[in-house]
Amino acid sequence: MNLISAPDLPRKRPAQARSVATLEIIYEATLQVLVKEGPARCNTTRVAERAGVSVGTIYQYYPNRRALLAGVLERHLESVAQAIEQACATGHGATTGEMGAAIANAFLDAKLLRAEASRALYTISESHGGVALVAIARERMLRAVCSVLSSASDRRFAKVETVALVLLGAVAGPVRELLEQDYDDVAVASIREQLVNLASGYLQSFA
Amino acid sequence: MNLISAPDLPRKRPAQARSVATLEIIYEATLQVLVKEGPARCNTTRVAERAGVSVGTIYQYYPNRRALLAGVLERHLESVAQAIEQACATGHGATTGEMGAAIANAFLDAKLLRAEASRALYTISESHGGVALVAIARERMLRAVCSVLSSASDRRFAKVETVALVLLGAVAGPVRELLEQDYDDVAVASIREQLVNLASGYLQSFA
Amino acid sequence: MNLISAPDLPRKRPAQARSVATLEIIYEATLQVLVKEGPARCNTTRVAERAGVSVGTIYQYYPNRRALLAGVLERHLESVAQAIEQACATGHGATTGEMGAAIANAFLDAKLLRAEASRALYTISESHGGVALVAIARERMLRAVCSVLSSASDRRFAKVETVALVLLGAVAGPVRELLEQDYDDVAVASIREQLVNLASGYLQSFA
Amino acid sequence: MNLISAPDLPRKRPAQARSVATLEIIYEATLQVLVKEGPARCNTTRVAERAGVSVGTIYQYYPNRRALLAGVLERHLESVAQAIEQACATGHGATTGEMGAAIANAFLDAKLLRAEASRALYTISESHGGVALVAIARERMLRAVCSVLSSASDRRFAKVETVALVLLGAVAGPVRELLEQDYDDVAVASIREQLVNLASGYLQSFA
DNA sequence: CATGAATGAGTCTTCATTCAT
């Protein structure tokens, strides 16, 4: 919960160019350590080593370890949420079939963009503080989905909120399964096809 | 894979009556600590304290902390997998609409049976050892779903495996979202309705 | 030091036949665990397991773990000391050359009889209590060697005690090296030859 | 063999001046605890206490307890090996009698230099990791002894390796006995005399 | 500002020993 409160967010808004670069380096290092070593072994020392900075430097930008991980997760969730918002914005006024397809594809693409990182970040989202960040991102996405659904040219939804929740969850579930297993391009294509079917079909099932 | 082999399974097949009781006490204590304190604070000391036994006793039954958590997760997954298998066995020969409803309901019920525990166990599923256990349980469920889908009276599926995977994921996703948020009976009823729509609709969308 | 005091010696002088057998089984089990697992992992549980008895039973015969290990070491030292005493008794009145050869051979044979065990027991002899037991056995052997040296038909020794000490040490040193390395029969034969040369030569070097 | 490779060697090549001092302090503390408390009670806590640092600091320099003890043993063995190499280098071309005396004296002196430490380190030499280090040091010393023996002005040796092995063992044995017992300067002088006799006599016994 | 050595609380894990059955 407190992962998102003031003391856990970046300590300084980077004013100088060097700061931005360092922050970026730390971000990448964290992701890499997370992917290579897992969340348990992703500690400040290892991140600092991989980033090529000292632990002290990390503490210049983040007040503690949780903030560091929260920051990384937040950034990832941000990109996914943006992708969904983008898809929703573009799809305004379209048919529900098009909306379902657009949302499914956008979500899948956003997660696959950095598949390994996405997978590694599942472990963070489940730890105490992550849940809150995920909830915030979900709220954003739900709002976008609700908005686009309400603009559908071919359907009306009685309980848009519930429909949006189920739609997003129904897309997120298989994607999670996909990422947690070994998969190849063929598997991805198959899943994508079914995912689009699933989403479009669901939305079109309303009278 | 090897996380679920010998070293992570219970160390001792309880011979005396006392052992069985102790094992059960440890199991319950672990769940409780997991729910109340979260996975990070669910350590051997706390479990032992809550169980009213000494740490040593835990190690009589589990080779290490991971095995303890894995054991709890395994038992949970077992119950969910059984619920799905049960639903699939019962639904043989039915229509795809009935199947989708049955699977969605079975899954939701199994997870809601011990909702708090289910929620807490998501965190373990993401830790390294958990992923393997989840994969095994998923495999079991996929087999059952594939089997029942192939027996549908009203549809044929070209790629049953993919359909089963997407179906299960599509059900699991919203359920996870549900459990990770505050919810009441009304919300559950709404979600359940949509979940049934989603599953049935998806299956019926095939020619 | 206190390994040899009263409370650390076998708790009961076995009166019944069964007791003797159990004691023997425990002895063998301890040696085997010591050889296979090393001194650090040679604990009461493992010894009991291998012996096919319960831990409790071990405590019927030994007051604690140290006494158990001390007992095993003692028995080994006893056999070596006896071998030396035997050789010395037989060699009374012989020439120093014969004596040196006899002692070197007796020592080597005694250690090689159960080479693996001998090697494993070095680790115990070095732990606190073992040193005292070794000292006692050494004392016995020194007495025997002093006695036989004094009976030599061809030499007189001014400081028999020192000569005996050096002689025994000079034999024990290479034997220890031999046991701590990989060796084959050829190596043993070579060492034996040189050991005899060394011992005989040393004794004959006195005017 | 692999006990002396990376994982058991110092973790950090000290970069700052403070590090060097700390490493030295830890080394001395380990020796002192070893001497005063014995190897069994020479644990990280006690070493840290005596060194006046925290346990964490020890782990900055050594990956684990064994490496710590191995490091201390290694340094000791290094000094002994150097002493022997020095003696051998100096003795090139001398007579076998001189060589024997030089080696015996060098070994005895090296061990007596820090007698208490030498004695304490015998216990480490027998623990698993120690054996490998001892083997390496022995190899070094054997090479030096072989080399010098081959240069003897008065003798030729058929199997120099075996002779060297027996010679070193024959010197090491009595020295070990000496250190493991109470002794005074007189005893040392006596032993030294006999040790020289032993070594010289042995080498001169070859045709 | 950056560094990285030092800290020490917190965990996991082992194992000698006891004692109710």
Place this chain on the structure above:
DNA sequence: GATGAATGAAGACTCATTCAT
């Protein structure tokens, strides 16, 4: 006598965090 479940003190090791340089 024998058993083996339970105990809990002790020890190894980690890692977030601080602060002197």
